[in-house]
Amino acid sequence: MQKLKKPAVVASSLCKEYVIGDVVVEALKDLSFQVNEGEFISIGGPSGAGKTTLLNIIGGLETPTSGSITVFGHDLGARDEDFLATFRCAYIGFVFQSYNLISTLTSLENVAFAMEIAGWPAKRAVKRSQKLLKAVGLSHRADHFPSQLSGGEQQRIAFVRALANDPPLILVDEPTGNLDFKTGLEVVKVLDGLKEKGKTLIVVTHDERITRLSNRTLHMFDGRIVESR
């Protein structure tokens, strides 16, 4: 008998609206879905479909206009900023499309910062960061600033930072969108490794290599999930 997996993300009638001037833009329309622990979900769809907005809501970076979103049993609907910060720190590893590394911190410090805010002692955080950077072949770039790294290197640092606290849920936005084929392949390998480790992964992507790797693909269009396979 297959082992029953707990739900990691449960979205119910999720709506998100933005008001731009006098215009109300509906980014997400009545979205309902569930992602179980250890599942690898890829989300596809055209630009403006609401993929990144959905990822931001799951990550507690934005709150829904209506509907509910529960991540590892925590309802993220009406929470204050401090709760969401603590939640992100404990449960979420976020890899942004534009990497979003802190410009005034070095690669090593960017990783260590994420660990220190999670409560790691500074010395241990630095040691573990060095180890993680070595594992992705970037130990020689430890003292470099984000602006001195290539796109692929920044992407890898962003991955290392997201995984530094060993979060149960990893959210990745277009990980190969800005990379060449070869560097993209390295990212695919990293995602495969995370899948093997049993992490819950939600990846927004157009890359077939990643889609093939995922357990399920949600296709979004105009703020709705139009296909799930």
Added chain:
Amino acid sequence: MSKRSFPLKDLFRRKFQTAVTVLSLTISTTTTFFLLFFGDNIGFEVALLTGGKLTTGFSYMFSVILFIVILLDFLIGILVMSFLISLAMSERVRDVGVMTAVGCVTDLVFGYFIMELSIMVFVSCIIGFISGWFLNIASINILNTFGFAISQQPINMWIMPYAFLTFLIVPHLIGTRVIAKALMVKPSQALSTSFSLRTPLKSRFSTPSKFGLGFKVALKTLARRRIATRQAIVCLSLVFALTTVALAGGMIANQTTQSYVVRAIQRNVVLIGNSDIIRRYVYLLSLYSEQRETQPINYSDPQFFISNSLVSRLRLISGIKKVDARIVLETKVYEVPKITVDPESKSYIVVGDSRSSDTFVLGLEPENAVNDWLVMGTTLNKTDIYSAMLGHSLATSILTNPEQQRIKILNEDFGIAGVCQDPLNNGNVVYIPLKALQSISGQTEYNLVLLQLDSSNPSLTLSQIREEINGTALEITELNEVLQKHLSFLNTSWSLVTLAPLFSLVTAVLCLSGYVTLLISIQQRDLAIMRAMGAKLRVVIRIVVVQILIIVLVSGAIGLSIGLLISFFLLPEPVISVASILPIFLWFFAALVFLGVCSLYPTIRTMKKSVIKAISAI
């Protein structure tokens, strides 16, 4: 898009940045123009208050300090405005890079940004000028309700148009330089953040791990935004130094001028003489802070004489520190011109003219003088009996060069040993050795005695003195009351002058809060990323506040030290006591607390922004 529409649209679309820059510039111009208007009114008021009183030297000190304070305020305004413009325009290097990268010609890009700069500067200057004027009217009305009597002067057309033009031109020059520099940069370089931040290729700066996370990140951020940090520290240090000079200069000048008066009159001094002479002496001494009328008297009238035996008996009273017996008279003092060789042209030149002045002349024994004046040159000595020490007002009114010239009193020539700050007869006095005055006037008897009492038991000493003069026509008068009047007069005058530096401190703090807002707006993306990673609000706020504190404390320490050092050299023989320094530190501490509170508002406001919005903010 036209050359005009792009800058306007760009400014309106970058609402927050534009608002912060214009607000900071407006605060800077408002406060500076306010101080110029206000300083002008105070200057006029001080001139009214001290008109016909004070010695030339003291009036000069007042005008110098007030001029320096207003000049410093103006410099602070220009400096802060230039710094804000430089900071705001440096943030556009990336945009310049984007525009040149997509093919805009350099002239067009330059035109766009100059137009933006001009709009911001012009708007700030106009609003600042008008607000400064209204603030000045409001402040004067408020101060007058507290008992001051400051009158409202019309706009000074000799200063304000030039000040306004300076405020328009200097930021343009600074901003143009920054834009021109940005245009010289290759687009690829301009697009890289390492260029605008001037981050080093290798990170050499590290902080000990025992420091808290907030402190470490704040320190690293400051160290790595080194151009902006250095600019901020230099600018703020200068602002603090100028403010300290304005504030400390005023306070030190107050204490120093008070000390000059105390030294010239001395505490616990009593006069012994005929009532007419005493009344006349007190009148001449009071001219410094009030004006009354008395008739000149005949000082050689025998009824005014004080016998040698009485002076000898007074010397025997143990409670008297000094017995300064004098002959005083009022007569004309003439300038003696000097013929000398001009070292450059080798021809004979005449130094001085043939001016004269009705002067109070005092003959005294230099070694027994109770006074300890501030003297430029040397004081009288008993060996050179034909030397004179002049009051500052007399020296400036009848002499061209006191070092080279001589004076004539009762047909006798005197060399000039020095010039002193003396409130007696508003500085229109000459001190000569007693023997010389006896010789030229033919009067050998004293007509006035000054006694300096020991402060341990003055009432007992006074009663002993009264016993000695009992049965004569002589009277005794204490000078402490006159001294106190002078000191309170000086205090009132300085309190008016000190208002300007106090307002300049407020100006500096308001300008700094503008800087803080800009600092936060520049860093909002990095701060939002920290929040996205799970940093709590209080951690992020701590990072910002620690940065502000480090910058303000470092520049405060540098500025305060430089400012105090400069203030120390503003006046000869300055008096700097704990009492004069403590208020300066207290004012600065209050300013820092105020700044801390001011900086919290933009910080919290920025933190309330959604993380995603802040990350994507341009």
